[in-house]
Amino acid sequence: MSIIPARAMGRPLDRFDGADKVRGLAPYAYEHPVARPAYLSAVRSTIATGQIMGIDCSQASAQPGVLGVLTHLNAPRLGTDDGELRILQSEEVAFRGQFVGAVIAETSEIARHAAGLVRVDYRPRPHDVDLESSREQGRLRVPQQIMPMFPVTVDKGDVESALAAASVRVEHNYRTPWYNHNPIEPHTTIACWNDDQLTLYVSTQYLMGVRSTVAAAFRLDPQQVRVYAPHVGGAFGSKVPVHSDLILAVMAAQLVPGRSVRFALTRHQMFTQTGYRSPTIQRVRLGADAEGRLTAVDHESFEQTSRLGEFAEHATRATPTMYATPHLRIRQQVAALDLPTPSIMRAPGESVGMFALESAMDELAVACGLDPVELRLRNEPVAHPLDGRPFSSRGLAACLREGARRFGWQPRQATTTPSRQDGWLVGTGVAASTYPVLRLPGSKATIRVTPDGRYTVLMAAVDIGTGTRTALTQVAADALRVDLAQVELRLGDTAYPPAAQEGGSAGITSWGATICVGADELRRRIAAEHGGTIPADGLEVTVDMPENPHLEQYAMHAFGAQFAEVRVHGETGEIRVPRQLGVFAVGRVVNPKTARSQLIGGMTMGLSMALHEASLLDPRYGHVINHDLATYHVSSNADVPAVQAHWIAEQDDQLNPVGIKGAGEIGIVGAAAAIANAVHHATGVRVRELPITLDKLLTV
Amino acid sequence: MRPFRYERATDPDGAVALLSRSPQAAFLGGGTNLVDLMKLDVARPDLLIDIRGAVSGVIEELPDGGVRIGAGVSNSDLAAEPLIRERYPVVAQAVLNGASTQLRNVATVGGNLLQRTRCLYFQDITTACNKRQPGSGCSAIDGHNRDLAILGTSPDCIATQPSDLAVALAAVDATVQTVGPDGSRGIPLTELHRLPGSEPQHDNVLAHGELITAVDLPPLAMAARSRYRKIRDRASYAFALVSVAAAIDVADGQVRDVRIALGGVAHKPWRARRAEDLLRGGPATEDRLRRAAEAELAEAQPQSDNAFKIPLARNAIVRTVLDLVEAER
Secondary structure, three states: OOOOOOOOOOOOOOOOHHHHOOOOOOHHHHHHHOOOOEEEEEEEEOHHHHHHHHEEEEHHHEEEEEEEEOOOOOOOOOOOOOOOOOOOOOOEOOOOOOEEEEEOOOOOOHHHHHOOOOOEEEEEOOOOOOOOHHHHHOOOOOOOHHHHEOOOOOEOOOHHHHHHOOEEEEEEEEEEEOOOOOOOOOOOOEEEEEEOOOEEEEEOOOOHHHHHHHHHHHOOOHHEEEEEOOOOOOOOOOOOOOOOOHHHHHHHHHHOOEEEEEOOHHHHOOOOOOOEEEEEEEEEEEEOOOOOOEEEEEEEEEEEOOOOOOOOOOOOOOOOOOOOOOOEEEEEEEEEEOOOOOOOOOOOHHHHHHHHHHHHHHHHHHHEEEEEHHHHHHOOOOHHHHHHHOEEOOHHHHHHHHHHHHHOOOOOOOOOOOEEEOEEEEEEEEEEEEEEOOOOOOOEEEEEEOOOOOOOEEEEOOEEEOOOHHHHHHHHHHHHHHOOOHHHEOOOOOOOOOOOOOOOOHHHHHHHHHHHHHHHHHHHHHHHHOOOOOOOOEEEEEEOOOOOOOOOEOOEEEEEEEEEEEEEEEOOOOEEEEEEEEEEEEEEOOHHHHHHHHHHHHHHHHHHHHHOOOOOOEOOOEEEEOOOOOOOOOOOOOOOOOOOOEOOOOOOOOOOOOOOOOOHHHHHHHHHHHHHHHHHHOOOOOOOEEOOOOOHHOOO | OOOEEEEEOOOOOHHHHHHHHOOEEEOOOOOOOOOHHOOOOOOOOOOEOOOOOOOOEEEEOOOOOOEEEEEEEEEEHHOOOOOHHHHHHHHHHHOOOOOOOOHHHOEEEEHHHOOOOOOOOOOOOOOOOOOOOOOOOOOOOOOOOOOOOOOEEEEEEEEOOOOOOHHHHHHHOOOOEEOOOEEEEEHHHHHHEEOOOOOOOOOOOOOOOOOOEEEEEOOHHHHOEEEEEEEOOOOOOOOOEEEEEEEEEEEOEEEEEEEEEEOOOOOOEEEEEHHHHHOOEEOHHHHHHHOOOHHHHOOOOOOOOHHHHHHHHHHHHHHHHHHHHHHHH
């Protein structure tokens, strides 16, 4: 495969829509101007499991301005098997906070007030929301295969014998809590039925998924559903799948045909209705020889899913890719609980799995008396440790070396004593990052050219705030071999050719590859059919995403190395991270400005994961009780004084015609472990359960 | 959220008269906490009486050398005021350690003192809470209580008072001036908030219709070298796990006088009088500070998740006062 030469690519362009967003001129889904909007407010269950015995809507219905009340008694029957989406289909309640009704009204205030007047009587049943006891009592199952290319069960060699024979062993459990996505823009929808046509403005990462899911649920032809998503205010994965809020909005719109129903989840509801990252309990066992060369790696992960559907946080996914080992064992199990179904969240699997693996590697470095950078270099594989395929490119060693140089890493033995400054204990830590190069099928692109040399690229892709619109235009200009100013990219409308989701760090990868094929085809036709001149009435081509002939032949992964400096107050245990530095190998970088934003954003989210974020489940009630941004802490400005992302030059011709690996997720991977390892270096305390809060470090 | 009426009061007496006639009415200052609680259906006033035009929005020097802060002064203006920064830095530091710039710009001094607890269960109407719904039970005692109280708790409530400003004002012996249906009075700040006992629904001693009009700071020379130390779960805005407001007067190596108040540990700003008494009249050594702090915390009763607050509070007291002593040398 040849990759296209870079002219527009490589330039740190500002987002084309940045100025409009700052000025409030870029309408997000909820803000789209519509005539006579109606407003929706949801009623949610206040029990975890049981039955609705009765619903009294009389007070709500009597409020002036109320247009309708939805319950399971009058909701349309849905044509979907997805348990999470099958709301208002029966009197059954499957988790606390599930939608059990909704009010449509002339204003959002009336809708919210009236929703509070709907009286629901329940017959509760005992609920089970306890992952720890499910694990202890063995109420677990192996999840169905998550992605075929990444097995959930691996047995290579004989791990038990290798561990027994190892000179050095590390065995520990690591725990990560429940996390919620919390993009600033909540999940929002405008839904409007006109005759048999449904129009949706949705905050989504996947327009085609919205169209097909809604069409199936409401038994429509997909052509009856038009989806717009011109601008999206963040997502972190929560907006890849359709959630029940969209179903509720479409149901409500059916009650008031011709009117546009606006629905925005509250921040409380964002903790229940939009998926989340499951807590994990992970056991890692490492065996090594006296020089620190791994002889055995065993990684198990236990997680939760719901009784409505299955989603497994594939925490062990990265482990087979990381280090050379003759013996490898991977297990992945889930417990089905009376809770909402977990879902995709930034680097699903790798983010939490690499916290465990890279913490264990640090523990191994200490046990071997080896510098943790050196330990990783010693365990670099020459080919993929599981199947022996060569890596299309593997930049881990280069990232470790470059990161150590930039950070000023001091190689150390286990005996090195940390420093103390003004009452603060200071330490440094390192961890590796990785993320697979994914290829999401299902994209097409249309490219039009007019005789004045203007090109229009159409795709039902979406920019969720990452700068995709800008970077993908750079790709298109280089694919077409024209100036940036000649190219207009139109996204965010299902009237355009279908596009895969913005997810898996594979948006620009998949869409860009498709555009490259379209550009080739357009040039070929101009040359072959029109003698090299654009015809007077223009020309248009529509192409499919190309196959990658190298897919089976090579293992394709991005890598990185992250370094952190941590200060822990000797008397209060307060933790500060004055410095984070990451170096990444992500193939070509299309737009250094937006790519850097993705990388430092991921690293910041990793810092947040290390020190702050945790959704607190109250098992008696069955829901997350710190469901707002005042009590669910995320790292904010003062917590992130200096975060730097760099990359090494990496040309990889096997990936796709653009030569990119994706940068959206890798930044979060390894960040928490680097910080936890630095905390250990500073204090001697190994925290194996996130978040690392001051009470865990306070010397009594 | 429920429908409500909104009225503006133009003078304290009018505001008090209006509220006294309406059992479900509430005064509105900046609204940064009250409006949130209304959206959550925790607070259900049928009438909001905006008192920003009824109470003073200025800070003035009193004839005795003290300072009077109008209840309508914004938190930002309070923290920026030179009189406060020079004579009572602990007050300015406490304000700047709370909330975000945007909130401080709109939040008022009176409202800050009367903000409600951030106990998770108080703010979630689908759970039991004696403060929100008397007699329903306390979900926090057997639930998530890491942030909650260790001192002065009751079997009915373990909530903490969230205001940083109140902790600093408790340390400098501030007095709250009020106007109510029965006239005006001055309440020492340390007596404004109460312990929960069997009536946790009452955060403070104010009668319905009683309006805070000002806060008076007495002249206190040692307050010029006072300090606020707040320990929280992140560097950015967050409520205190433990905070310490302190001022000390050391002469000839002996503690002549000292003020210590704690936040994040009780249903009210916790004035550490026992520690103060033990420190007066002896040297300000680390060892004496530690013993005084331990004596203050001797009766602390931790909850399942917050035993760490005892050593944290002890260490924070020792460090904050020692830093003051060392700065003075």
